Amino acid sequence: MELFDVYPRFDITPVSAEGCWITDVNGDRYLDLYGGHAVISIGHSHPEFVQNLTTQLGKIAFYSNSVQNPLQEKLAVNLGRAAGLEAYQLFLCNSGAEANENALKLASFHTGKSRVIAFKNSFHGRTSAAVAATDNPAIISRLNALHQVTFLPLNDAGALENALSKKDVSAVILEPIQGVGGLQMAEASFMEETARLCREHEAVFIADEVQSGFGRTGAFFAYQHSEAVPGIITMAKGMGNGFPVGGILIHPDIHSRPGLLGTTFGGNHLACAATLSVLKVLEQEQLLLNARVMESIFRTQAEGIPGLKQVRGKGLMLGLEMDFEVADLRKKLLYTHRIFTGNSKNKNLLRILPPLPIQENELGLLFSALKKELL
Incomplete structure (x- = not known):
């Protein structure tokens, strides 16, 4: 039996990792500036994370949601406090796609409407409604396309108001910073206007924080760089530091019925246990602050890099947009300099999503490598 073909794979086999570093089967060490698609938030094999999971594994690893689980209650309290969203309700699931799927379903139930507004270059997942709201026809089947989705230009408030005026929209789903889409940023004023227009036209504003949440941009959620108030916030990736966790936060004005949402795992x-560890380390090690400090250092170190057009993004959700396609450069960084980086729909963009404890000297290794390749 062979594995189903999913992603193109580099010829590297990691066997261990610590902090911002990965060691392969040959004993070679690599600097991880991609965090496995922004998943590694507090660092590989963080002692608090390892200890908490190990201790929990020795007690009880799993039982279904048919019984009481005090850890869920503790997580809801701690997450509400960390994000400043104590009034919201928490629904836990397993992935970002599942979070967006449930958010879209809940919005449709709440409003009684079915159309969704998403944005060009968006990515929201690979399940039914989530992939329909993703701007990539290559991964959308005829079944997915049955969902009613309208794609609009990002940051075009006029187009959004016109689409919402038709009164058939259940939800507007927005990434504050588009990850796969090439680190296109929603302007703060646009997010605020999106929230206002959704309230006016009785639609739900869904902030997709799957990649940008849990401190990645220097705020707990990226939309918090604005004054916008989402109806639903979706999250995953950095939430579990590698353990599969997802969830949605639901504004108290959004109503459902018992049993509408459900999950086994x-x-x-x-x-x-994984998420509680992440929340604890984010606070104790001041990793949101570190993300902001490292962004400033990153932008300074990037100055003078040949071929650099601009630095995109915020916090430690960053990209180097070059005046050439970066596929070959990524390979050189990986195989010659042993540095993991990411790509996006923008073929000229080198995507940087390191663990949040990254330090100045580690970022410096990237720019030293870039200068060797480009000068």
Whole structure:
């Protein structure tokens, strides 16, 4: 039996990792500036993370949501406090796609409407409604396309108001910073206007924080760089530091009925232990502050890099947009300099999503490598 073809794979086999570093089967060490698609938030094999999961594994790893799980209650309290969203309700699931799927379903139930507005270059997942709201026809089947989705230009408030005026929109789903889409940023004023227009036209504003949440941009959620108030916030990736966890935060004005959302594995004991560890380390090690400080250092170190057009993004959700396609440069960084970086729909963009404890000297290794390749 062979594995189903999913992603193109580099010829590297990691066997261990610590902090911002990965060691392969040959004993070679690599600097991880991609975090496995922004998943590694507090660093590989963080002692608090390892200890908490190990201890929980020795107690109970899983039982379904048919029983009480005090860890879920603790997580809801700690997450509400960390994000400043104590009034919201928490639904736990297993991935970002599942979070967006449930958010879109809940919005449709709440409003009684079915159309979704998404934005060009968006990516929201690979499940039914989530992939329909993703601007990539190559991964959308005829079944997915049955969903009613309108794609609009990002930051075009006039186009959004016109689309919402038709009164058939259940939700507007927006990434504050588009990851796969090439680190296009929603302007703060646009997010605020999106929230206002959704309230006016009885639609739900869904902030997709799957990649940008849990401190990645220097705020707990990226939309918090604005004054916008989402109806639903979706999250995953950095939430579990590598353990599969997802969830949605639901504004108290959004109503459902018991049983509308459900999950077998969501919010299991190990998932809660993982997320509680992430929240604890984010606070204790001041990693949101570190993300802001490292962004400033990153932008300074990037000055003078040959071929650099601009630095995109915020916090440690960053990209180097070059005046050439970066596929070959990524390979040289990986195989010659042993540095993991990412790509996006923008073929000229080198995407940088390191673990949040990254330090100045580690970022410096990237720019030393770039100068050797480009000068």
